[in-house]
Amino acid sequence: xATIKEIxxxxxxxxxxxxxxxxxxxxxxxxxxxxxxxPQAASGPVPVLYWLSGLTCTDENFTQKAGAQRLASKLGLAxxxxxxxxxxTDLPGEHDDWDFxxxxxxxxxxxxxxxxxxxxxxxxxxxxxxxIIEANFPVTDQRSVSGHSMGGHGALMCAxxxxxxxxxxxxxxxxxxxxxxxxxxxxxxxxxxxxxxxWLEWDATQLVCKTDRQLPILIDQGADDExxxxxxxxxxxxxxxxxxxxxxxxxxxxxxxxxxYFITSFIDDHLRYHARALxxxx
Amino acid sequence: xATIKEIxxxxxxxxxxxxxxxxxxxxxxxxxxxxxxxPQAASGPVPVLYWLSGLTCTDENFTQKAGAQRLASKLGLAxxxxxxxxxxTDLPGEHDDWDFxxxxxxxxxxxxxxxxxxxxxxxxxxxxxxxIIEANFPVTDQRSVSGHSMGGHGALMCAxxxxxxxxxxxxxxxxxxxxxxxxxxxxxxxxxxxxxxxWLEWDATQLVCKTDRQLPILIDQGADDExxxxxxxxxxxxxxxxxxxxxxxxxxxxxxxxxxYFITSFIDDHLRYHARALxxxx
Numbered sequence: 001x002a003t004i005k006e007i008x009x010x011x012x013x014x015x016x017x018x019x020x021x022x023x024x025x026x027x028x029x030x031x032x033x034x035x036x037x038x039p040q041a042a043s044g045p046v047p048v049l050y051w052l053s054g055l056t057c058t059d060e061n062f063t064q065k066a067g068a069q070r071l072a073s074k075l076g077l078a079x080x081x082x083x084x085x086x087x088x089t090d091l092p093g094e095h096d097d098w099d100f101x102x103x104x105x106x107x108x109x110x111x112x113x114x115x116x117x118x119x120x121x122x123x124x125x126x127x128x129x130x131x132i133i134e135a136n137f138p139v140t141d142q143r144s145v146s147g148h149s150m151g152g153h154g155a156l157m158c159a160x161x162x163x164x165x166x167x168x169x170x171x172x173x174x175x176x177x178x179x180x181x182x183x184x185x186x187x188x189x190x191x192x193x194x195x196x197x198x199w200l201e202w203d204a205t206q207l208v209c210k211t212d213r214q215l216p217i218l219i220d221q222g223a224d225d226e227x228x229x230x231x232x233x234x235x236x237x238x239x240x241x242x243x244x245x246x247x248x249x250x251x252x253x254x255x256x257x258x259x260x261y262f263i264t265s266f267i268d269d270h271l272r273y274h275a276r277a278l279x280x281x282x
Numbered sequence: 283x284a285t286i287k288e289i290x291x292x293x294x295x296x297x298x299x300x301x302x303x304x305x306x307x308x309x310x311x312x313x314x315x316x317x318x319x320x321p322q323a324a325s326g327p328v329p330v331l332y333w334l335s336g337l338t339c340t341d342e343n344f345t346q347k348a349g350a351q352r353l354a355s356k357l358g359l360a361x362x363x364x365x366x367x368x369x370x371t372d373l374p375g376e377h378d379d380w381d382f383x384x385x386x387x388x389x390x391x392x393x394x395x396x397x398x399x400x401x402x403x404x405x406x407x408x409x410x411x412x413x414i415i416e417a418n419f420p421v422t423d424q425r426s427v428s429g430h431s432m433g434g435h436g437a438l439m440c441a442x443x444x445x446x447x448x449x450x451x452x453x454x455x456x457x458x459x460x461x462x463x464x465x466x467x468x469x470x471x472x473x474x475x476x477x478x479x480x481w482l483e484w485d486a487t488q489l490v491c492k493t494d495r496q497l498p499i500l501i502d503q504g505a506d507d508e509x510x511x512x513x514x515x516x517x518x519x520x521x522x523x524x525x526x527x528x529x530x531x532x533x534x535x536x537x538x539x540x541x542x543y544f545i546t547s548f549i550d551d552h553l554r555y556h557a558r559a560l561x562x563x564x
Contacts, residue, residue: 010539010541010544011504011506011537011539011543011544012547013546013547014547017543064346064347064542065346065347067349067352067546069543069546070349070547222293224293255293256293257292257293260346261292261293261294261299261351262292262294264294264295264351265294265295265296265352
């Protein structure tokens with residue numbers, strides 16, 4: 001197991017918010033993640049919520065803006081926030097667009113060069129990172145997963161492709177059908193190539209039809225989200241869930257947009273949802 | 283009254299977080315401030331907490347990182363967040379240092395050129411801005427004031443120099459005795475000149491000895507704050523308050539530093555403190 005390095009540690013709501021740097025063998029680069037440890041972690045292992053952030057984000061957006069530590073401290077829930085792409089690499093065009101390359105790894109395992117050498121974000125967030133977390137911090141192997149936008153889709157993929165690894169899944173304003181929307185098409189054609197059959201393995205609306213263990217899905221979606229119609233398309237996922245009898249709850253939130261102001265408004269509901277699945281709340 | 287322009291509006295916790303641009307006659311430049319309106323403002327005027335931010339901040343740090351809207355929405359409290367200095371000006375050396383000039387107005391009225399033409403932040407936050415707020419938004423003239431670091435000192439000055447204007451005052455990790463500490467000496471010598479007698483009007487520890495209406499002071503201070511000993515010096519203020527029988531409560535918070543992780547951990551206590559003074563809580 002590679003060594004990890006503590007970059008910063010801030011006390012917050014009685015717990016500790018850490019930033020950790022490490023070398024990722026899966027991504028072939030150094031990465032930074034955030035981990036919040038609630039006060040309960042001082043006396044025994046606690047379960048973990050993995051939070052996957054959206055386009056342009058780093059490990060810090062959620063930790064600084066969501067206000068999740070307040071309730072997580074009461075619940076006894078650790079929160080791990082990975083970065084959104086490999087870092088420190090300099091592939092052709094990697095840093096040119098905000099919706100592709102750095103800050104936009106889409107949580108897939110790239111199969112096309114030059115991306116495949118580093119952009120293995122699915123294996124990173126579902127395998128390498130949990131192994132590092134569970135080897136280095138006082139946590140159990142009870143995991144839940146959530147995320148926002150691109151990271152909301154990432155959370156859905158984690159739960160749909162590896163349901164045995166998670167106790168619960170939720171998402172805020174997730175991209176629901178990336179193989180049919182602009183951000184997703186752009187990313188998938190570079191990371192996965194032009195054969196759209198390969199994309200189906202990385203599209204939540206498609207994956208709902210394939211999963212054999214149905215983890216219920218909770219989604220909150222702002223009704224005034226500027227990306228709702230063109231990029232997110234929760235209706236596609238809803239339709240697929242109806243067809244496959246996959247349990248899904250979508251809360252449309254009147255007046256809310258795509259920002260962290262929306263996330264912070266409903267994060268407590270999601271924390272309680274995961275806490276119940278993780279046995280922290282009845 | 284100058285016109286104001288709405289730059290952005292985000293729903294958060296049932297209320298609205300606005301960013302507003304306007305021309306400041308006092309500062310002779312365009313300024314941006316944040317205003318949070320709780321849901322109660324839709325049915326009648328609500329009281330206002332003014333939040334003064336610290337060095338390097340803008341109007342956005344508090345609104346994005348403090349997590350104050352959650353409880354403010356329940357209490358029915360508006361929160362106004364001004365910027366920390368004049369903007370859009372280009373005075374000699376104004377943008378060279380993070381602890382002086384832009385982002386570092388220190389909430390004083392500068393008397394020395396070239397600063398005096400714009401750096402009238404005390405009049406801005408205590409007179410022009412409240413007048414704009416009360417003319418344009420559904421708020422009462424019941425005001426409280428709080429802030430962080432440089433802005434914590436700003437809040438203390440507001441309450442000590444104009445106690446009749448505020449119902450309550452609090453501060454997070456305030457600079458307490460700027461005329462005797464490095465940041466303050468640097469700022470005051472430029473904004474106010476080298477005659478230290480003029481500085482006494484802008485130093486909370488000195489002002490405690492002069493005020494005739496004693497508004498109780500609430501301070502939260504991280505015990506592990508990296509600036510505690512050299513720049514903040516709450517002991518000086520405590521000593522002055524003891525001598526003058528000025529009511530002061532300082533909560534030292536073990537393990538907390540100077541960051542917004544500290545502020546968000548205790549902001550609810552301060553919101554309730556102000557809500558009680560403003561008649562929103564018993």
